[in-house]
Amino acid sequence: MMDIKTYNVIAEEGLAEFPKKIYTINQSQRPDALLIRSQDMHKTPFGTNILAIARAGAGVNNIPLVTATDMGTVVFNTPGSNANAVKELIVAMLLLASRPVVPAINWAHKLGGADVSLQTEKGKDHFAGTELLGKSIGVVGLGSVGSRVAKATADLGMKVIGYDPYISVEHAWQLSSDIPRAETLEELLEQSDFVTIHIPYTDRNHNLIGAKQIEQMRDGAVLLNYSRGGIVDDAAVLRALDAGKISQFMTDFGTPALAANKKVIVTPHLGGTTEEAEVNGARMAAQTLRRYLETGNINNSVNFPSVDMPFEAPLRLTLIHRNVPNMVGRITTILANYNLNIDNMINRSREQIAYTVIDMAAIPTEQFEEIRTELMTIPEVIRVRILKNPITFQ
Structure with a gap:
């Protein structure tokens, strides 16, 4: 028997992937593998008995990869398991960036009296927005999420520009030939009304979008970061917002300073938070663990x-x-x-x-x-x- 220790809430559909005649769940003080979501493994000790750690999600910055590698612990993630969820949230945020829907709803809820319909009709002009049709959007990163965002926004009638110097052959084939790809990040920034980030966080990508890059953007552009914190220099963004260089910043990775700025919309890490994404991630992580534990084959590892x-x-x-x-x-x-x-x-x-x-x-x-x-x-x-x-x- 092999034991799998879980952290966080793992969807039952994922746990059901482990046959009871071979596996136990959280029954041993010396488990064979870990199945996690957001647990900070930098602060959670694990021994050399741990053969593998599977993260039900794409990001693995909560796992000490160097330590795991030195111990012979294979680390897996589940790329693409929450890609559709993130894509749909990006579409929603683009709409909110163009149409002041939330302020309009809040205003309408405060109305009272018999003439609510009349007040609504008179006040609606204060909440006029713009349309996404014909606007340009730069998609930085064309992996599982970025390629879907590119297709979805193209379907909305937006002019899509992609940039990803490290795009895989698999994802390149998924992209429409109608979607042009910029040779440089600067080229994308100069042409985009909206810029959305979909790359993993690495030391190399730290503050990829900083003061210099923001200066290259179009005046009044909207910036979205639903990838990872640290890719965008938040301090530079706040300065650009105050100066009117960019009009809005939308992110899943809030800070007190960002939350206090009225030109920033902070969502509480909602990117992959759907029932379907959690099930997809749990199932994919469980299947990957089983494949490695039972056959030794390695797929979707970030360190092996x-x-x-x-x-x-x-x-x-x-x-x-x-x-x-x-x-x-x-x-x-x-x-x-x-x-x-x-x-x-x-x-x-x-x-x-x-x-x-x-x-x-x-x-x-x-x-x-x-x-x-x-x-x-x-x-x-x-x-x-x-x-x-x-x-x-x-």
């Missing part, structure tokens, strides 16, 4: 290379190790000393870490620990697992 090899032999050996020369040779030499035949093998690396999967014939159970112990004597080896076939994963 992707490996997907059919499990067709009686046994599978998986090794997490440092990415240094001759590791495969040292590993196979030990196996050869036990007269073990290798049926299939794959080795993949990602920066300083590597992952080797070896399928082989059956061996006596009593040899498992002996082989594992000898492989662990290689200084660069971090973790060794021996998996038995058949696998119940569907």
Whole structure:
């Protein structure tokens, strides 16, 4: 049996992905894997017994990736599981940026007396807005969310400009050929009435939109950040709002200073907060965990290379190790000393870490620990697992 420890509220549909004959949920003091959402793992200790951490969501800034990698703990996320939810919220925010719907509703609720209809008719001109049709929108980041935002806003009749120097082939194919892509961020900013950010937070992206970039934007433009805090320099935004350079800032990542500014609309991290997104994320995270725990295959990891090899032999050996020369040779030499035949093998690396999967014939159970112990004597080896076939994963 393997135990999965959960943090936060995980949708039952996700937990149901773990068969009770193989898994328990929150029943062990030494769980095999963690399934989380927003839990801050920087402040939550986890031991080397944790084989994997799956985040039901795209962002993993709440997980210490360097520590996890050094411990041989594979970290997964669920890219795209909340993409539709974020896309729909962006559409809603664009509409709110163009039409003062909320102030109009608040005004109407304060009306009283028998002439409410007449008052409404006379007062509505104070809440005139503009239309999105024909306006230009720059979409920074064309991944799971950005590509959907680009399509949705194009369907609304907006002129879409995309920018993503790191776009994957998969997402490139999903984009309409009618959507032009800017060569530089500056080019996008100069042409956009609205700018919406959809890239992951990295050290390289910190304050990607700062004072210099805001100065490159059109006067009166609207800026939206529904990606991650830290990508936009909030202080620079507030200065630009006060100066009238940009007209509105809409974000899911509020601060007291932002919330106090009337030209800022702060939503309380609503991007992926829908019932459907939470179910999608939980299911995807659970399926990813199962695939790794039962087959050793890695998909959607943010700190380890992707490996997907059919499990067709009686046994599978998986090794997490440092990415240094001759590791495969040292590993196979030990196996050869036990007269073990290798049926299939794959080795993949990602920066300083590597992952080797070896399928082989059956061996006596009593040899498992002996082989594992000898492989662990290689200084660069971090973790060794021996998996038995058949696998119940569907």
